[in-house]
Amino acid sequence: MPRSGIRYGGDYNPEQWPEEVWADDVALMAEAGVDLVTVAVFAWSELQGGPGRELEGGWLDRVLDLLDQAGVRVDLATATASPPPWLAASHPEILPVTAAGVRLSPGGRQHYCPSSPVYREAAVDLVERMARRYGGHPALELWHIGNEFGCHVPACYCDVSAAAFRAWLQDRYGDIDELNRAWGTAFWSQRYRSFDEVLPPRIAPTFPNPAQRLDYRRFSNDELLACYQAEKAVLRELTPEVPVTTNLMGLFRPVDGWRWAAEMDVVSVDRYPDPADPNAHIGAALVADLTRSLAGPRPWYLMEQAPGAVNWRPINAAKSRGQYRRWSLQAVARGADAILQFQWRASAAGAEKFHSAMVPHAGTDTHLWREVVALGADLVRLAPVAGRPVPAEVAVLLDWESWWGLELDSHPSAEVRQVALLLELYTPLFEAGFVVDVAHPAADLSAYALVVIPALYSVGDGTAANIDGYVRRGGVAVVTYFSAVVDTADRIQLGGYPAPWREMLGLAVEEFAPMPAGTTDRLTGVLAAATSSARRWEERIQLRGAEALLSLASGPLEGGAAVTVHDHGLGAAYYMATSPDPATTAEVLAHAASRAGVSPAARVPSGVEVVQRGDHLFLINHAEDMRQVDIGEAEREDLLAGGRHSGVANLGPGEVLVLGAVEVPPGPDAPTPPR
Amino acid sequence: MPRSGIRYGGDYNPEQWPEEVWADDVALMAEAGVDLVTVAVFAWSELQGGPGRELEGGWLDRVLDLLDQAGVRVDLATATASPPPWLAASHPEILPVTAAGVRLSPGGRQHYCPSSPVYREAAVDLVERMARRYGGHPALELWHIGNEFGCHVPACYCDVSAAAFRAWLQDRYGDIDELNRAWGTAFWSQRYRSFDEVLPPRIAPTFPNPAQRLDYRRFSNDELLACYQAEKAVLRELTPEVPVTTNLMGLFRPVDGWRWAAEMDVVSVDRYPDPADPNAHIGAALVADLTRSLAGPRPWYLMEQAPGAVNWRPINAAKSRGQYRRWSLQAVARGADAILQFQWRASAAGAEKFHSAMVPHAGTDTHLWREVVALGADLVRLAPVAGRPVPAEVAVLLDWESWWGLELDSHPSAEVRQVALLLELYTPLFEAGFVVDVAHPAADLSAYALVVIPALYSVGDGTAANIDGYVRRGGVAVVTYFSAVVDTADRIQLGGYPAPWREMLGLAVEEFAPMPAGTTDRLTGVLAAATSSARRWEERIQLRGAEALLSLASGPLEGGAAVTVHDHGLGAAYYMATSPDPATTAEVLAHAASRAGVSPAARVPSGVEVVQRGDHLFLINHAEDMRQVDIGEAEREDLLAGGRHSGVANLGPGEVLVLGAVEVPPGPDAPTPPR
């Protein structure tokens, strides 16, 4: 019987410990308020001793029973993420191969070719055995299919993959001349006479065909998804009532979040911000917003985070005091219904033994354990928030297929990266107090007053029209450079960039002018401050109705437009032909927000994050000193510390305040809460 | 019927476009004054559908007819640069293999082993078909064999190449003990007992034998050249009257310009200076001078340049206003008879779609198109210059074989690079207004008053004597450190460096002393300024008659000579035992030029390039502000703007002035023009 509030727990790998430790585990789980654990993610080799063999499940039976007795529910993994040594030993052809032809070895994890029929059959066999044995276990609450699909091996280039790619292409294009057209093979003498001639984009003397590479990213995503779907099909058949998930990885290029999330009952994510990065909480907020957006009406879980340091960066900073709590509560603020950690008990051996865990090597007389226990108590207090929505009036657009194209090589500038641009635009919105959804460019955007479009390199006709229609009907869009440059086959849309949006933007771009790294040019115009500058990219623009808000005041294109706005139908379209400095970027977005009629939540001091979830207001002080926030005159409940607040609330360094619903005051007019 | 002046045009790839675009192409060519296009460079896969099959040449027939009707002549490619997918699919053994054993994949271009008999036969078959079908076409003016030989795959290390290497070695050395002597195999237990044991210098535990590596560079150049020669032989037989070329790549290490140029009727080069490099025009001038020198009495063409940005650097700057014109006219000034671009119309697909072209994606209502048209008009005005020579009294020496040796590993300093040193010495000559030839060290140098020899690492006996004789007979030579260190088998010339020139230089070098990167030592002496410093390299020198012009004033060799001069026969030999700062280098060269009795052209202000071609004087202002030049009292025709100039001419920022012959004035004494 799961607790109805925010779930708490983590990956639990009892197979790494002698059985006498297990009783201690459940006792400590109770102390910390843990009610959900993920079990058996990497247990295949402990569960099965050879192909088609019976499960060696006695230990797992006992683990599940023990957890059940303790009231801890289980997110049970299908255990297929890492095949056991015997599978690679008997079938080395399942091992993945790099683009340079190196066959990767077992010894780490995820060493399988996603197209391998041998791997898929073995995985499905295992899943069927797991479902039959544990599908009815009372502790079972959720199936966890595989693990971090695409991590380490986003694509395989072996001959098995090549054959699968050819079948995929035949399916997509029907005949070879259609492929030739899509890939532009008239260039560099690449015309295929038969599908049999086509290969994966293995390492070549120079840039391989970009459309081939793009299709290989599509294919590889599809093949990984097919692995997931094959497992899911078994589970749906045998345990139709048990929901399924797999852990996505946030802004992770190889797998298309939209396609994957559509296949899940609970959308979950692994999130590992770097404690050494002073802006890590902003990227973390974006990942939370993305996951909430992927989930839509379904719940989303923070499936993995580290209570302290990770072990896979070159230098792995510890979390500073309160950071674990703050980042966890940020996820709750932004919609998470579960806060789960990797992992429960720190491993004593293996490649992740220096990854922090809820129970550290040093045991429970530790600062870290006390933080773990305290967060468990916080989450109990936040039970009223569970399941509540997080409203947003602003969206940023993200399309994995466009991202794949954007980051191909042989482009004007290798410095144009999807996540970096996304963060450059998300950050000022975050700092101004906007809650932002992430949306697919083909989605219905009518709920948003403002839509921000960072480097949406490729758009199909439908998508282009969707954005255009959104603006015509009154929306406000902010489009950056290097958007709508190509169609979905990575073919230039001719006649001046961005061809499908020239009318909407009231301009045409003649020529791109990427800037050398580290250089800037000055900006002038109505939105400019004395220090405003352009970075990374400039363009030679013809204005055709658009108004320049910022212009170049130095450099080879001096006098040209840099940021413009154009009325289009009932709405307005902004164009950013450069990456201004952060303050100027914030000015541009503030201007657009104002045009869209949305305003940030009550002005909060810098460093304070503010999010409304349901009726509750979260205030998170990421700064290292005290901040004051005006929360309005009405009294509101303090869910964490207890008591009530009104007027100016003091937020100590790193502190978090969660306020309940505004209580209707005796007077006639309800004050407006700071959204 | 070709225009008689400077040719204009570029690569034309109509196979990438629907046929309806072609008519537009020829109309625009007329507008821009295009009269020469290169066709079919990468069209093999569009021209032939399988091994030995008939040409699918209908489309090309129509293209050539259309061009002919429009009066545009054709540099027709043999189309062999990139084999079609069917060739690699049926013969994967043609694919090149890296030194680490990775077989490269098709998907890019130039994916063939130069030693592959399969590739060579297929290429020769194609060339024969091309020659038979198009050899008599009225549009055909020039054959373009292959494309950028050695680009991407300068050498292949496969087993086919290994066998070819053994045959090449047998041919070179006759018996294995001769090879053992040449390679010094007594070192590190490398003595071969038979040619069968010899391998390419594949990746080894540590530095492979340097003489083996040097011979592999020779062999690889020869194998590429053999590909070229095989095609040329077919063309010579079938179309003896049609000249041939292939596009060299300037200061490109893998192929020996001297050997290749000797096989061409027109010498052509691809030149892509980086618009973001403020000194790019100097390197561009050097490439032009090199190509003119390679061509000797034959014409040279700028076969490829970009009208704007390229796409293969990490960040690809656009050309700034006038840069396209300026760099093009620089090439004309330095002897080019054709200015051709890659490419005519910007591709919509493929790995080079972001490479600029004469017709940009944005069409003809663009700044770039207007620059393209304007340059076409300029070139018409420069017709009188076509075919005229560019005289030079100064030469820098360059020998590809020495370069190959120079840049092997396990050397005193990896910072000694051929092109960098060449540019360090070329730059002050360029800035002083000297026009410089590039010469082979074994060439007759008697036409030059001054010969500059940057790091000529290896010299054979004949070459060493050639330079010595040049000085004895009155020449002035400037030799830098790390010259004449080894013989042509990469074997040290013993007894004190540079052994063959100790007498000429009047000194002996005991020991090299490379300097840590970024460090300097002070220099004193008659040529020193307060800021004079040594960089990169010092030496322990015994003076044996030479006079020190600069000495080390700090560092471990304080007091030792750094730059010397020595009378030798009727001439003088300078030795630079270090790389001084640029200003001091300029002083050294000015001293040598003075000793040689050559003086720069009339002192031009910094940033202005001055070149005499035939009777015409080119003045190119690379600076961003106005410069004034005294062009003498006689009136001279302004070929570009029309009108006449005398006295002080104003050169606006980025402007170019081409002046006609000095007209004989009425007075008795003709003024000397600023050469």
Next chain:
Amino acid sequence: MPRSGIRYGGDYNPEQWPEEVWADDVALMAEAGVDLVTVAVFAWSELQGGPGRELEGGWLDRVLDLLDQAGVRVDLATATASPPPWLAASHPEILPVTAAGVRLSPGGRQHYCPSSPVYREAAVDLVERMARRYGGHPALELWHIGNEFGCHVPACYCDVSAAAFRAWLQDRYGDIDELNRAWGTAFWSQRYRSFDEVLPPRIAPTFPNPAQRLDYRRFSNDELLACYQAEKAVLRELTPEVPVTTNLMGLFRPVDGWRWAAEMDVVSVDRYPDPADPNAHIGAALVADLTRSLAGPRPWYLMEQAPGAVNWRPINAAKSRGQYRRWSLQAVARGADAILQFQWRASAAGAEKFHSAMVPHAGTDTHLWREVVALGADLVRLAPVAGRPVPAEVAVLLDWESWWGLELDSHPSAEVRQVALLLELYTPLFEAGFVVDVAHPAADLSAYALVVIPALYSVGDGTAANIDGYVRRGGVAVVTYFSAVVDTADRIQLGGYPAPWREMLGLAVEEFAPMPAGTTDRLTGVLAAATSSARRWEERIQLRGAEALLSLASGPLEGGAAVTVHDHGLGAAYYMATSPDPATTAEVLAHAASRAGVSPAARVPSGVEVVQRGDHLFLINHAEDMRQVDIGEAEREDLLAGGRHSGVANLGPGEVLVLGAVEVPPGPDAPTPPR
């Protein structure tokens, strides 16, 4: 008949030269005082023409006879270091394979798989022929087995190695479940069901199992050692009276100095400090101290150093004036009984032709040759020092197996490197004038007053107890962070780091907090100066009896302990939870030395190295100006310059003073020499 003093000479490779040069060689050897040369290190291909063939030893017979006649003794190599081309040509399976599966090529050197039975048999066959032919030659003094074992190819990953690894594992673990326990294969689904499934840690999708990698380093060391032992067994049988050695490489990770030195009669080392590094002499001193410690009571030889520059760094600085002499005499001061160079005569060909030698390319009228001759004379004067011991009261601990574990990946910080930490602690001891031994952690440490333990990552139970007992019995230990973290199977020692030493140190570490590169935090406390700072690493510490000498005064762990001391038994244990700046590190060590009751030798000015060997005192001025040293009132002989000194001695820039024993003065009390 060897000279009884310090031996002098180098590698002599006459096979690279025509026979007429050999007479010149022996004459020059006489001039320089050379009495020991190493011959035939890379002569296999000159000595044998095919598998099992007779030696082609005529040339070597003549060389040895010539040397013998000249009174030069020979360190004769077994010539197995680099197999000849015919062996790899007929048995390509002997070639080593990288972790990525690349089979390395011949062409360099040391291209053999250490586990290859084919290679081992061929090597043993050769050694047997060498021993039979030369074992009785009068010039023979020492056998030189192989060369720099592990250099270039520290491990091979081929299938032959895989099989050998499985056998090694079977031997180590007996049954597969023992291996599973040791390697922690319950993590990431890595449990093996049979030894047949185990592979080398080849390149995998992510971090391979660290215990597998650790065992592979152990196995690879063992396999290399087995090659050495196989050769040694032949020599012991055929020439039991001839001592054997091989040249170790100092602080070289792949081979375990302790294991190897135990197999030698003379311990020898190759040492190549970088002349461009101003602190190179400190690292050089450490290598000398290490080699002396490895040798224990046996003699140690400096087997290779360069008289000038090497050729394998990117930039190879020449030695500055006196550096060759100074570093050579430093080795003698620290116990060396032979100063040998690579090599005698500089090669004219091959990959090391730019490596300096005793006879340079420029011949004998050179500064370098004069330095070579002068050093030979110095060594004659130092004959009284030969064989004398170098006493030390301080030891630093080094264990190769721990080092192998320390530098695995997936650790808290990749910046924690064994040699860097060792040097950070050794440097202040060196600068204070302490002579330091290097000791194995399991050794008897009772002779030392102070033991310094830099990042001893793994300790077994016995080792942990050894250190604990050392302190209990009155020793003083300084332990740094990341010590005793794991056991010998790389398994965490649980309960708070460093678990086995928590009691000894009086503290427990809860959590590691590595610091971002380049950042610092302030330190306060009794040992702090105003500028004291923490770098690289911090920890969350619980003090359990220890006293904080330094605490963190900024950063996330502000207020926590950084350096502590704790009385334990009769001794004291210091803990350094960070890497302080150098001055503060020196303060910590001075505090510990004071606690240990050891004091540096008479305070010498900075830059002067002081070492006592036997009765002799070496004073080496590494600074570039004059230094003065008070050597006490008694008169002492100046062994190098002759004469006698007392009171204050002047040491010119770069000068070396070797003083004889203190002569007993007439008065009653002998003064104490500066140790």
